Amino acid sequence: MVDSLIVSVPDSRLANAVGDLPDAVELVEWDFEGAPPRSRIDLVVPPYMGGSSRIGRVAEVSSRLVQSQSIGYDGVDELLPEGITFANASTVHETATAELALTLTLAAQRGLPEFVRNAESGTWKSRMTPGLADKNVMILGYGGVGRAIEDRLLPFETTVVRVASRPRTDDRGAVHGVDELSELLPEVDILIIVTPLTSKTTGLVNDDVLSALPDGALVVNVGRGPVADTDALVRHATEGRIRLALDVTDPEPLPEDHPLWSLPNVLISPHVGGASGAMLPRMVALIRRQIDHLLADEEPENIVLRT
Structure with a gap:
């Protein structure tokens, strides 16, 4: 004592x-x-x-x-x-971060950013949105936060693909290694990034990773901004090939004239994953x-x- x-x-x-x-x-x-x-x-x-x-x-x-x-x-x-x-x-912070990851994902998948913009001009315009049910969702960085996100995704009738630095098996089945990314990404509808920032994960989500995703895929980042290559994100989102929902960016705070702000297929929150x-x-x-x-x-x- x-x-x-x-x-x-x-x-x-x-x-x-x-x-x-x-x-x-x-x-x-x-x-x-x-x-x-x-x-x-x-x-x-x-x-x-x-x-x-x-x-x-x-x-x-x-x-x-x-x-x-x-x-x-x-x-x-x-x-x-x-x-x-x-x-x-x-x-x-695991629960709060998982809440925000699910919030960003649902908002982007059900078109809420567009509906909010329409509300500002009093525009009633409905459309079909991708939704979350039956989607293949990859969690990149499967630790405590990743598992909390998975807990919230499964009731939405999704298929969850889990990726960590090394492959392993747990009570829920296989966790893939990061070296399997190129094989897995073509079937992924939603990529949720939650990996910590290290020398090995800096720039991990680069042009090659984004190019491997199918057209219309959603990339959600609630991990760290530098895990994703910002230039590559801007390029793919500007081309309309992928959509983004970002709680973290590189740099932070994101400058007011940064191109990510003006893209209609990008949803940004100001690094508030744990702020509940x-x-x-x-x-x-x-x-x-x-x-x-x-x-x-x-x-x-x-x-x-x-x-």
Whole structure:
């Protein structure tokens, strides 16, 4: 057992939500802007937005664990000081991200962007739309978020093709390896990208991948913008060969004069995959579990990096 624990959170909103803690735990606020409030902070929770880019500041304190508020941690390994244990926010964002992936997919498949534009001019214009039932949907990047997306797709009577970095078999059958993409893509109606950003996945969805998709296919990206080649996306969407529903782009934020904004077959949301009312209570639950682990001198959850 540990006699005392100091925990930092970035703002009063999260501090108030965490609520009462054991007497052995001191909760302080540190937003990575000013000096750290203590020289020792056992559990550091960085800001949700922009926290990763300033993660080097944990070198200013003695720490046992840095608990991110994001699932993704691309680039953190290059900025994290030596001797730090870093955990991601698995269990916090999977459901919300899956909700948005399904929302974007349904909206694009049922023509909602066009209907919204028509409503602005008072135009009543119906048409047949592709829909979701009976479609072949590929989930590219089958982890926790990918499985949550699959859970929501199956009741819509879809066929789900799952692709990960390496092939494997689980309780739902085969998970294909990424090296099988070229064989699988010609039969895919909807490609949902949820893979994390690494050196191997940067630019993974390139011109060759997009060209292998059938005409009229929908590409949904709720992973990371640089996983897809933006120039290739613009070219294929401009030609009208594919449709896009993007929660993430490269660059971010997308400049107001970027050609993706003006294409009628492109739907864009501003990187809000995890931004739902479920985030705060789930983040609080994770922080409190990590506190319990540290007090009991146990291994924390979700460790993804040790430097």
